[in-house]
Amino acid sequence: MFFRRKTHPVQDFISRVLADYFSLEKEDVASWVSVDGASVSIVLPFACKTQHEQINAYLLQQLAQSSLSVDEITVTGQIHTGQTKQPPVKNIKNVIAIASGKGGVGKSTTAVNLAYALQQEGARVGILDADIYGPSIPIMLGNEDASPRSADNKHMEPPEAWGLVANSIGYLVPAEDAAVWRGPMASRALKQILDETLWPMLDYLIIDLPPGTGDIQLTMAQQIPVTASIIVTTPQDLALADAQKGIAMFNKVNVPVLGLVENMSFYQCVKCGHKDPIFSEFGAESLADKYGLPLLGALPLNTQIREHADAGTPLVVTQPDSELAVTYREIARAASMSLALTVPPAQDDSHIKGDPISFKPG
Numbered sequence: 001m002f003f004r005r006k007t008h009p010v011q012d013f014i015s016r017v018l019a020d021y022f023s024l025e026k027e028d029v030a031s032w033v034s035v036d037g038a039s040v041s042i043v044l045p046f047a048c049k050t051q052h053e054q055i056n057a058y059l060l061q062q063l064a065q066s067s068l069s070v071d072e073i074t075v076t077g078q079i080h081t082g083q084t085k086q087p088p089v090k091n092i093k094n095v096i097a098i099a100s101g102k103g104g105v106g107k108s109t110t111a112v113n114l115a116y117a118l119q120q121e122g123a124r125v126g127i128l129d130a131d132i133y134g135p136s137i138p139i140m141l142g143n144e145d146a147s148p149r150s151a152d153n154k155h156m157e158p159p160e161a162w163g164l165v166a167n168s169i170g171y172l173v174p175a176e177d178a179a180v181w182r183g184p185m186a187s188r189a190l191k192q193i194l195d196e197t198l199w200p201m202l203d204y205l206i207i208d209l210p211p212g213t214g215d216i217q218l219t220m221a222q223q224i225p226v227t228a229s230i231i232v233t234t235p236q237d238l239a240l241a242d243a244q245k246g247i248a249m250f251n252k253v254n255v256p257v258l259g260l261v262e263n264m265s266f267y268q269c270v271k272c273g274h275k276d277p278i279f280s281e282f283g284a285e286s287l288a289d290k291y292g293l294p295l296l297g298a299l300p301l302n303t304q305i306r307e308h309a310d311a312g313t314p315l316v317v318t319q320p321d322s323e324l325a326v327t328y329r330e331i332a333r334a335a336s337m338s339l340a341l342t343v344p345p346a347q348d349d350s351h352i353k354g355d356p357i358s359f360k361p362g
């Protein structure tokens with residue numbers, strides 16, 4: 001005889017409302033909800049801290065219209081380690097590779113702003129600049145002169161910038177030296193930086209990959225335990241053709257693509273507000289449709305984005321209330337949720353050892 005496990009009416013109700021809120025199925029969210037007497041605890045497996053209050057209020061409002069009674073609801077976040085083929089890096093739960101087929105589409109700018117946006121959504125985040133031939137992260141973080149300290153001449157303490165830990169070949173080697181490295185040497189250098197950095201416990205390590213989809217990127221994607229990837233593109237045909245190659249590359253190495261970010265989507269006139277789609281329209285949207293991927297969001301061609309990147313004052317941190325920062329946070333939440341829903345959690349978390357350096361996320 002088979003017994004069906006009876007669900008608690010409050011658990012059932014909250015799961016339904018929560019599923020509605022996130023446009024998901026009840027089965028997707030049921031495990032996030034637990035009920036203890038008149039207290040409900042919701043633990044979301046993705047970063048969306050700026051929404052917790054709103055979710056709480058929405059649930060309370062829906063409950064008030066029901067016959068159920070609940071004293072309190074707490075909403076928190078807990079990000080799992082996602083499964084990868086290669087063994088995970090010590091202290092890092094998820095590695096997210098930011099890639100673009102074509103150069104100059106704004107991949108590094110997006111990587112930096114997304115890293116801070118994820119942090120503002122409650123995640124512990126680090127960034128690794130894998131663009132061995134053109135490391136731009138140190139400039140964008142405003143700490144070009146920083147260099148990782150090493151107490152034992154073997155491991156590096158990653159420099160911190162605006163509350164984010166970072167490492168880059170740009171901190172370690174003069175640009176002209178790295179520029180002549182061949183592919184295998186570049187991939188080895190990256191693996192070494194990844195393994196020898198004393199990363200604090202991180203929910204996400206954002207890796208800014210070099211542009212393109214050649215051997216170097218493929219080797220990197222194979223050698224590093226990449227949990228998932230995000231592809232940045234502009235809406236023009238040329239960039240989209242290359243973005244398509246990027247999707248194919250990640251498919252080949254079985255790394256899930258969380259979605260596309262369309263950068264320089266349109267130019268908005270600062271005087272009259274008119275939107276001009278200089279690099280064409282609906283490009284990333286149709287590419288996303290073609291591959292059944294989400295379009296995580298779109299950013300305009302905007303002087304402020306460039307100025308903050310050039311000045312080393314990350315826009316999301318220094319202008320957190322701007323419309324652009326809001327968009328970056330929406331993309332961060334969508335990416336984090338997409339990861340939680342597409343990548344199964346790893347069986348164990350034994351690679352999470354504790355902070356080897358003192359680190360207080362900003």
Ligand SMILES: Nc1ncnc2c1ncn2[C@@H]1O[C@H](COP(=O)(O)OP(=O)(O)OP(=O)(O)O)[C@@H](O)[C@H]1O
Nearest residue numbers: 103104105106107108109211300301302305306309
């Ligand atoms: N949305 C945007 N609006 C205006 N300028 C932007 C935007 N995104 C990026 N930029 C600017 O475009 C230039 C290229 O950006 P970035 O270095 O991020 O591109 P990339 O794709 O990482 O390039 P590559 O990998 O080829 O080095 C930078 O000067 C940056 O400030």
